[in-house]
Amino acid sequence: MAWLRSLIQLSVTKSSSIRTRKTNPFPLPTLALIAQFSSAPTHETPRVTPYSGLGPAKQGEKPRVVVLGSGWAGCRLMKGLDTSMYDVVCVSPRNHMVFTPLLASTCVGTLEFRSVAEPIGRIQPAISREPGSYFFLSKCVGIDTDKHVVECETVTDAAESLDPWKFKISYDKLVIALGAEASTFGIHGVTEHAIFLREVYHAQEIRRKLLLNLMLSDIPGVSEAEKSRLLHCVVVGGGPTGVEFSGELSDFIMRDVRQRYAHVKNYIHVTLIEANEILSSFDDRLRHYATKQLTKSGVRLVRGVVKDVKAQKLILDDGTEVPYGLLVWSTGVGPSPFIKSLDLPKAPGGRIGVDEWLRIPSLEDVFSIGDCSGFLESTGRSTLPALAQVAERQGKYLANLLNRIGKAGGGPANRAKDIEFGEQFVYKHLGSMATIGRYKALVDLRQSKEAKGVSLAGFPSWFIWRSAYLTRVISWRNRFYVAINWATTFVFGRDISRI
Numbered sequence: 001m002a003w004l005r006s007l008i009q010l011s012v013t014k015s016s017s018i019r020t021r022k023t024n025p026f027p028l029p030t031l032a033l034i035a036q037f038s039s040a041p042t043h044e045t046p047r048v049t050p051y052s053g054l055g056p057a058k059q060g061e062k063p064r065v066v067v068l069g070s071g072w073a074g075c076r077l078m079k080g081l082d083t084s085m086y087d088v089v090c091v092s093p094r095n096h097m098v099f100t101p102l103l104a105s106t107c108v109g110t111l112e113f114r115s116v117a118e119p120i121g122r123i124q125p126a127i128s129r130e131p132g133s134y135f136f137l138s139k140c141v142g143i144d145t146d147k148h149v150v151e152c153e154t155v156t157d158a159a160e161s162l163d164p165w166k167f168k169i170s171y172d173k174l175v176i177a178l179g180a181e182a183s184t185f186g187i188h189g190v191t192e193h194a195i196f197l198r199e200v201y202h203a204q205e206i207r208r209k210l211l212l213n214l215m216l217s218d219i220p221g222v223s224e225a226e227k228s229r230l231l232h233c234v235v236v237g238g239g240p241t242g243v244e245f246s247g248e249l250s251d252f253i254m255r256d257v258r259q260r261y262a263h264v265k266n267y268i269h270v271t272l273i274e275a276n277e278i279l280s281s282f283d284d285r286l287r288h289y290a291t292k293q294l295t296k297s298g299v300r301l302v303r304g305v306v307k308d309v310k311a312q313k314l315i316l317d318d319g320t321e322v323p324y325g326l327l328v329w330s331t332g333v334g335p336s337p338f339i340k341s342l343d344l345p346k347a348p349g350g351r352i353g354v355d356e357w358l359r360i361p362s363l364e365d366v367f368s369i370g371d372c373s374g375f376l377e378s379t380g381r382s383t384l385p386a387l388a389q390v391a392e393r394q395g396k397y398l399a400n401l402l403n404r405i406g407k408a409g410g411g412p413a414n415r416a417k418d419i420e421f422g423e424q425f426v427y428k429h430l431g432s433m434a435t436i437g438r439y440k441a442l443v444d445l446r447q448s449k450e451a452k453g454v455s456l457a458g459f460p461s462w463f464i465w466r467s468a469y470l471t472r473v474i475s476w477r478n479r480f481y482v483a484i485n486w487a488t489t490f491v492f493g494r495d496i497s498r499i
Contacts, residue, residue, distance in 0.1 A: 053168035054089065054134075056148070056413070062087045062132060063172035063411035065402065066150055068140045070097055070120055073370030073391035074177035075474075078124040080399025085406035087132035088124055089169060093139050093155045095120050098200055100388055101469050102482065104245040106203045107210070108252035109494035113200050115481040118474045140178070141166065143342065145363045148413050150174065172413045173365050173402060176352060177395070180333035180371035180386055189309030194329035197241055206328060211498040213325045214257065217264045229312060230325035231268035236306055236314075237330035238274030240434040243290060245328060246272045247437030250297035254438070256494045271300045271322065279442070281385075281432060283455040286442045290457075293436050333386050339372050347374030347383055355379055356424035358398050365413055369394040384427055397425045433465045441465040 057064050063086055067074045070092035078088055099116040106113050120135050121128040127135045142151035148171050154164045182198060184190040195209070196202050213230040216222065222230075233249055235242045249270050258265040272278070272294065278301070279287050295301060304316040313323045335350040345353035345362055351374035355361045358369055361376070370391040374383035384390045401421060402411075410416035431445035431453070441462035446453035456464070466486070473479045 053152075054170055056170040057087070057132075057172060063406065063413070064089060064132070064170070065173045065175065066091065066169055066171035067175045067177060068092070068150065069177035069179055069370065069372075070094055071177060071179040071370055071391060072097070072100075072388045073179075073395040074175065075118075075120070075123050076392045076395030077175060077177065077369065077399045077402075078120070078127075080396055080403070081124070082403045082406065083124070083126035083130060083133065085403065085411060086173075087130065088126055089133060089171075090120055090124075090127060090135045091138050091140055091150065091152055091169070092120070092135075093137065094199070095135060095137060096200075097123060097474065098198075099469075099473055099478070100198070101472075103197060103200070103203055104241065104248050106200070107197070107206045107245065108248050109207070109256075109496060110248060110252075110489050111482060111485045113204060115478055115485055117200055118478060122475055122477075136169075138167075140338070143174070143176075143366075145174075145366055148172070148174075148365065171365070172411060173405075174367070175398065176366070176368040176372060177370045177391075178336065178339060178372045179391075180339075181336045182329060183332045183334040184329070185331070187306055187309060189311075189314075190306075190329055193309050193311055194236070194327045196329055197245060198333075206326065208498060209326050211496060214261050214264065214268070214496075215498070217267060218261065227264060227267045229323040231264060232322075232324050233268070233270045233326045233328070234273065234314065234322060234324040235270065235328045235330065236273045237332070238272060238276075238278030238280075238301075239330060239332065240279065240432065242272060242274070242328070242330040243278055243294070244435050245330065246270055246294060246299050247297070247435055247440075249437075250294070250299050251437035252494060254297065256496065259493075260496055269298060269300065271302055271324075273302045273304055273306065273316075273322075275303070275305045279434065281449060282434070282442060282444045283446065286444055286455055286457055290434075290436050290442060293438070293440055297437055333371060335372060345376060347376055349374060349383055351383065356381070357401065357421045358394060358425055365416065367398055369398055389430060390427060393427060394425065433461070433468065435462060435465050 065081060065086045066089045067078055068091050070090060075097040078090060081088055096117040096119050102111055102116050105111040106116055126133045136152060138152040138154045140150055141153045149168050150171060151166060151168055153166045156162050156164050182196040195206050217227045217230045235246050253268055257268055277287060279290055291301060304318060306314055307317045308315040313321050314327065315321055339352060340350055344360060347353040352360065352368040352372055353376035354368050354373050355376060356379055358367050360366045360368060371386040375381040404422060405411060405416050405419055408419045410419040429447045431443065433441060433443050435441040439459055439462050443456040443461040443464050445455065470479055470482055473482055
């Protein structure tokens, strides 16, 4: 009967195996895979393996140009670089360029936000398709010029699921084009309560705040004083940005608010505060014309210096208290804390010091362009103004210079010492333009404040202003967007949806 006992033992073993498979139908790796898609909450923070970075270009690879920043200077540089000679790596906390001259128009719905934003991949297509070219949504946190390495940290917009991590990028040529930041002059409360106008998200914040105040002021029970405060828009800074925003805002009030918010149309008003003269770089006749037209449009011009900014009011140097519902700060720009922290030669004002070829003379293969750079005192040149046309032309010049260096065999690191750089950078001012609302603008074509030249004001200037900026928008796609937005606004008025 041994065969019967063996049969019974075999049956018991199979049964046990079957029960085991029924209670645990998936092996451990499968369970782990399913757990990734489970909706059950997990208390473990996802761990991200730090990215080691990009090492030095190997033999046979193209030299690498690392561009820090995606403003006017950096984008114009990337657009002009010969990608058959160079790999391009852009490091920036934003993946687009902002067409800043039209940014004020987006705050009140004259233009849509996407009309003034151009993706980096469209400006330089090689970043999207070439194996050695990249865009990294990151910020630069350090530069080691001896090792030809930049240290970067990812930007995650405070996402809880992903902690920022650091990585390094080796470069053959480095271009610092990090721009500048809004100047607050150390005035208390500006950063906490004011809105700047330099990025698309600033314009979005202004638009949402403006429309929110319009709707809140129409709610029953809101006092007269609170309505006046909510609908008081204060602009600090009488430069082109502040004046253009005031003009757009006054035009928005005259054409749209009075029709669509009739209950509160008499409460909304705009105040422009400037310590000196508005549009100080423009011709005297144009400044007087702008003052007259802004006043006629309902903009109140106040000469004074802001001493303190609180949550619902600001205080001037003479003690005057100015309540506000929306505060826009546009008083110029200065070097960012990161630029100040770099151990690099500095120009007057704290900018990175460069020579006549826009290179940092004490360092090999490092250049700086845009608002973050300025000529060293040893060059005998004055620091150029922080204007888009200055940055754009510096970017164009440096792209041509790097292309010449590449053709001469100086693309790789430490290979450009004996190469003749050629012509120095020379800036020629092409003029200034500013719109002041109600189909009026200013055009000043003088090369400097003391020089003589053509200056125009009124409707012809407004037509020139729109035509010039429409042609300067980077892509045909955005030119189409801008033209359609202008036509739609003219026919149907501005969009007042708060999205």
